[in-house]
Amino acid sequence: MLVEMSVANFRSFREVQTFTLAKGKGDEMLATNTFDATAANDISLLRSAAIYGPNASGKSNLLLALQTMKQVVVDSAVSLQRGDKLPMTPFRLNSQSRQQPSEFEVTFLVGGVRYQYGFAATAERIHEEWLLAYPKGRAQRWFGRVWNPEDQRYDWELGNNLVGEKQLWQKSTRDNALFLSTAVQLNSEQLQPVFDWFKNTLRLANVGGWGPTFSASLCEGTDKERIMDFLRAADLHIDDVLVETHPFDPDALPSDMPEPMRDAIVGGMKDKKILDIKTIRMGDDGKPIAFDFEDESDGTQKLFSFAGPWIDSLTNGFVLFIDELHDNLHPRLVQFLVQLFHNPETNPNNAQLIFTTHETSILNQEVFRRDQIWFCEKDKSQATALYPLTDFSPRKGRENLEAAYLSGRYGALPFVRSLKQAG
Incomplete structure (x- = not known):
């Protein structure tokens, strides 16, 4: 189950942008659009979220950030050799950003335990990596490492709560590989659930789907x-x-x-x-x-x-990211696909759906809670800003979200200019 993700200095994202599926204020549609994620009912999450914004605003880059993070987690210790490049693309329109690492962090739940995992990397190396776990509600720092450019080595922190052949895993971790991935390759049972969340639970599809x-x-x-x-x-x-x-x-x-x-x-x-x-x-x-x-x-x-991936995700409680869900689909079919995630009978294992779209007919308070709507737009530096509808405090059950969005109240619309006459 996804709780939150952050990305910085990756493609169109320059400053840290954070997306969350934590339930906000409001008691609307609690039984359908939200669920309690832990036995103690101390974390309530959303079953879906929709992200709106003009073309080239950076919506797809949020999915690409997760794709890149998943790729590095799953492949860095296996497919890459020493000296191979990591798939990092920093924000290129700023001279300082081009030289700095891209940064990714995800907070998620597996088996009732909350994990907070992230890393920062350039194409040449992992610059920083960290994992915090909350097995008993309090943070335990299982491991961390930071590249020290002066000494040309990593400063390591391997917590007491991390068990296993820690020194072997540390020595075996290449500059362009993750400690998490390396340790799992070398039989860390404790870190396996974190690795498996990226490999198996996180599912992503581009515009073409499958x-x-x-x-x-x-x-x-x-x-x-x-x-x-x-x-x-x-x-x-x-x-x-x-x-x-x-x-x-x-x-x-x-x-x-x-x-x-x-x-x-x-x-x-x-x-x-x-x-x-x-x-x-x-x-x-x-x-x-x-x-x-x-x-x-x-x-x-x-x-x-x-049909197959949808049924598979609903059955197994996967986290599903789809780019431009509306592509080639009637608005009623888009709503049909979303409502399958909102229905506890068709979604008994609390699968989550996050999708980008231009389909505004479903942008209403009969389909979504206000905290399920997000927007992307670019600022004057052409960097992507990601923000929720709740920043605007729309009136519960009364405000016409589609009309307000299309009128420009929430931003994230294309600014279309008149075309100059030919000749």
């Missing part, structure tokens, strides 16, 4: 009826889905394709299967008619591709 493969794989097993329920609830008029697999046929490639390209494709497809997805609808004579998946509309293809 391909149909995962949803199709569910249609081949016992979860097919859940996929069909999803499609029927979305009113797609699909009566069945048939999935067949067949080996990749090299002869299907164009005959004039260059040989190196052909060899690369054939090598990449070795031992892989090709999916053939058919959607079935009933004709007026009651007989099933098969349609190629590629002949379906972009919206239908996207919604089918969403």
Whole structure:
């Protein structure tokens, strides 16, 4: 469960920007849009949040920040070799920022324990890394390290509450790898839940969402009826889905394709299967008619591709980040997808949905609490500012959020100028 995240000096984010799913003030929609995250009921979180803002305001960069953080956690101790570059992109429009590390921090809950983990890094090295845990409500600093440029070494702090082969993990941690990742690779059971949250619980998708493969794989097993329920609830008029697999046929490639390209494709497809997805609808004579998946509309293809990951996330309590959820989808379908997270029956394990969007028809107090709405815009230095609707204290249940946003009350709108006449 995600509590909060912060990012600084990464892409369009210059100063520290913080996004939170902690429940704010207000008692609206407590049973649907919020949940108690601990047995002591001392932390209440939101099931979803929507982020609005003009194009190029930095909305997508929030997702990219988490993607980068996840990539470094999961891959730095395994995929990178000594001297390899880390995927850091600092704020480039400021001469000082270009030379400074990017910084990331996430606070989350696993098994009722709150963790606060973060690191700062340039492309060359990790400059700082820290982990605090709250197993009994009070902070325990499990580890920390800071790069000392004068001595060209790290200053380490390995807390007494961290158990295991700490000295071995410290010696084995490269400059371009995380201590967290290295320790888990070397069998730290205590740090495994933190690593697994990034690897398994945190799920992210760009504008295109997912391909149909995962949803199709569910249609081949016992979860097919859940996929069909999803499609029927979305009113797609699909009566069945048939999935067949067949080996990749090299002869299907164009005959004039260059040989190196052909060899690369054939090598990449070795031992892989090709999916053939058919959607079935009933004709007026009651007989099933098969349609190629590629002949379906972009919206239908996207919604089918969403079905599997959506069901998987709701079932397992994942944290799901989606960029531009509205893309190719009707506003009612966007609301349908969001409400699946707000319904305790369809979301029994408190999965969370965070998405960017331009769809303003759902920007109302019948769908969201006021603390679930966020905005992005750029300041005069072209740096992204991230802020919540609650900064404006809209009237509970009365203010028309969509009209107020589109009128410019909350900012985060494109400033469109007149186009100069040609000639």
